[in-house]
Amino acid sequence: MRLKRLLVKLVPYWPMAVGAAFSALVVLVLNLLIPQFIRLVIDEAILEGQVFLLPWIAGGIVLVTVVKGVFSFGQRYLMERVAQKIIFDLRNRLYNHLQHLSFSYYENTQTGQLMSRATADVEMLKRFYGFGIIHLFQGAVTFIGVLIVIFAMHARLAALTVLALPIILVVIFRFGKKVGPAYQVIQEQLADLTSVLQENLTGIRVVKAFGREEGESQKFDNENAALLNKNISAVRIWAYYFPFLSFLTGLAAAFIIWYGGREVIAGRLMLGELIAFNSYLLMLVMPMRMLGWVVNLSQRALTSAARVFEILDTKPEIDDAPDARELLDVKGEVTFRSVSFAYREGVEALKNISFTAKPGENVAIVGTTGSGKTTLVSLIPRFYDPTEGEVLLDHEDIRSFTLQSLRRTIGFVSQDTFLFSATISENIGYGDAKADHEAIVAAAKAAQIHDFIVTLPQGYETMVGERGVNLSGGQKQRIAIARALLKDPKILILDDYTSSVDAHTEYLIRGALDTLMAGRTSFIIAQRISTVLAADQILVMDGGEIVARGTHEDLLETSPLYQEIYNIQFSGNSLTCDEEGRDNPWTT
Numbered sequence: 405m406r407l408k409r410l411l412v413k414l415v416p417y418w419p420m421a422v423g424a425a426f427s428a429l430v431v432l433v434l435n436l437l438i439p440q441f442i443r444l445v446i447d448e449a450i451l452e453g454q455v456f457l458l459p460w461i462a463g464g465i466v467l468v469t470v471v472k473g474v475f476s477f478g479q480r481y482l483m484e485r486v487a488q489k490i491i492f493d494l495r496n497r498l499y500n501h502l503q504h505l506s507f508s509y510y511e512n513t514q515t516g517q518l519m520s521r522a523t524a525d526v527e528m529l530k531r532f533y534g535f536g537i538i539h540l541f542q543g544a545v546t547f548i549g550v551l552i553v554i555f556a557m558h559a560r561l562a563a564l565t566v567l568a569l570p571i572i573l574v575v576i577f578r579f580g581k582k583v584g585p586a587y588q589v590i591q592e593q594l595a596d597l598t599s600v601l602q603e604n605l606t607g608i609r610v611v612k613a614f615g616r617e618e619g620e621s622q623k624f625d626n627e628n629a630a631l632l633n634k635n636i637s638a639v640r641i642w643a644y645y646f647p648f649l650s651f652l653t654g655l656a657a658a659f660i661i662w663y664g665g666r667e668v669i670a671g672r673l674m675l676g677e678l679i680a681f682n683s684y685l686l687m688l689v690m691p692m693r694m695l696g697w698v699v700n701l702s703q704r705a706l707t708s709a710a711r712v713f714e715i716l717d718t719k720p721e722i723d724d725a726p727d728a729r730e731l732l733d734v735k736g737e738v739t740f741r742s743v744s745f746a747y748r749e750g751v752e753a754l755k756n757i758s759f760t761a762k763p764g765e766n767v768a769i770v771g772t773t774g775s776g777k778t779t780l781v782s783l784i785p786r787f788y789d790p791t792e793g794e795v796l797l798d799h800e801d802i803r804s805f806t807l808q809s810l811r812r813t814i815g816f817v818s819q820d821t822f823l824f825s826a827t828i829s830e831n832i833g834y835g836d837a838k839a840d841h842e843a844i845v846a847a848a849k850a851a852q853i854h855d856f857i858v859t860l861p862q863g864y865e866t867m868v869g870e871r872g873v874n875l876s877g878g879q880k881q882r883i884a885i886a887r888a889l890l891k892d893p894k895i896l897i898l899d900d901y902t903s904s905v906d907a908h909t910e911y912l913i914r915g916a917l918d919t920l921m922a923g924r925t926s927f928i929i930a931q932r933i934s935t936v937l938a939a940d941q942i943l944v945m946d947g948g949e950i951v952a953r954g955t956h957e958d959l960l961e962t963s964p965l966y967q968e969i970y971n972i973q974f975s976g977n978s979l980t981c982d983e984e985g986r987d988n989p990w991t992t
């Protein structure tokens with residue numbers, strides 16, 4: 405099944421694959437000629453004393469070798485090209501597929517596992533296409549070719565020699581059965597090792613902050629030692645295999661010399677024929693060894709294929725409905741109608757949520773930690789679909805629109821800001837490939853980050869992310885805000901957007917956002933008092949439910965939970981700023 409699926413991928417490249425197979429056949433025929441030259445040298449030139457034949461035979465050998473070289477090159481080159489092309493397609497498909505898999509998939513899969521599949525496993529498949537298949541073919545035709553020739557030369561001797569064949573085949577297949585699972589275990593262990601490495605590198609700050617370098621090294625050591633052991637187990641299987649195979653072929657050679665020698669002495673076989681016969685049998689040694697190698701490679705490739713296909717076969721949980729249409733002319737009315745949602749069955753993160761945000765309305769969401777605020781806003785761009793109920797945009801279920809067009813209308817600034825290893829300008833322009841420099845600068849100005857950017861040595865062309873300058877949390881967040889604003893979204897979602905900027909910057913952003921939010925429906929998970937003050941409606945969440953709603957003044961009077969949140973969360977930063985951005989005590 406998996407093998408068939410791997411082989412089908414050759415179909416689009418059949419002319420090249422056939423070219424490689426043809427070259428392999430030519431190489432085989434030429435190989436079969438060499439022992440005949442040897443026979444001629446011994447039987448005709450030496451024993452019969454026909455010296456004039458020698459230069460011709462020598463010339464023939466040179467010619468055969470040259471032509472063989474050309475076709476060997478063709479075979480290798482063509483097959484490697486096919487392999488590279490198949491792997492190119494596969495890598496692209498895999499990457500593309502990964503882009504479309506849903507959040508839930510990534511939450512349940514280790515990044516290291518995915519990286520290992522996209523690199524080590526794909527590489528294994530390349531070796532299968534580039535070497536495995538052609539060597540399997542070459543081995544099979546060599547076998548058939550040699551058998552035909554030796555039976556034609558001396559049927560009895562050939563028949564007696566190949567009696568050893570079934571034993572050899574049993575050895576090869578037993579080997580395949582053992583080595584396959586051994587390599588599956590290795591491949592899985594390698595993925596585990598990659599996961600440890602990836603997690604360590606991502607969390608290196610935590611490792612250092614807690615002084616856990618030793619512990620982490622130990623963790624890696626353990627996984628690495630497990631990999632070593634598993635590799636050694638596989639190598640042991642290999643190590644048994646080769647000497648045993650050599651022993652069997654040695655036995656066959658001994659038999660030929662013994663039996664064939666007697667035939668020569670009896671005059672039923674020429675000396676040159678015996679030597680040629682033996683050369684043919686030696687030609688079988690390589691394919692037999694190769695068969696073991698190819699069986700091993702194929703087993704590994706099948707393991708890798710299973711791991712790669714598993715990703716490709718995972719359907720994105722969130723996808724376009726078959727009749728999904730483009731979302732056009734958005735007004736921006738968002739309605740949650742009896743929405744419930746569970747990340748895991750039976751544990752509801754949202755329970756029966758209903759509310760409407762009118763176009764252009766500014767909705768603040770407050771609540772205790774873990775009450776479902778982030779989950780609620782994640783349903784609007786369809787990061788997840790409700791388990792029950794529906795989310796409507798302009799009175800239509802958002803599942804009736806294409807994901808692309810839906811997400812295009814939404815600007816999202818999430819809790820953890822991620823910037824790519826690219827220039828500031830590219831990061832801000834991420835959501836709109838056509839954005840010009842003026843638009844990028846305008847967005848940066850609106851997010852109050854322009855003044856900072858121009859102080860950098862390369863301004864907007866400064867690299868950020870892993871390969872560039874380090875920015876503070878607040879600076880990153882403002883770049884993320886600029887990135888969201890550049891899309892000119894009808895709906896704006898800001899999750900904890902002010903959590904890492906100081907009161908002064910918050911004031912500056914606040915001012916910019918007030919203008920920018922005009923005409924957009926916005927949802928802001930509020931951490932600061934100024935946000936709730938500016939909101940048209942505030943949703944108060946607790947345990948996945950909306951327990952109160954209203955304006956700040958209403959809620960202070962009617963909702964004890966809101967009062968509590970206000971006292972704990974907002975009073976600590978109940979400062980707003982005066983015109984110049986200086987902090988002032990906040991009063992209602």
Ligand SMILES: Nc1ncnc2c1ncn2[C@@H]1O[C@H](COP(=O)(O)OP(=O)(O)OP(=O)(O)O)[C@@H](O)[C@H]1O
Nearest residue numbers: 511747748753771772773774775776777778779780
């Ligand atoms: N990806 C996830 N998988 C499983 N459970 C999750 C996931 N994300 C959140 N939860 C759970 O869902 C509940 C709501 O989480 P959510 O992040 O929406 O809360 P929140 O109000 O935004 O919290 P905070 O203010 O701390 O960010 C929590 O109990 C949380 O543990």
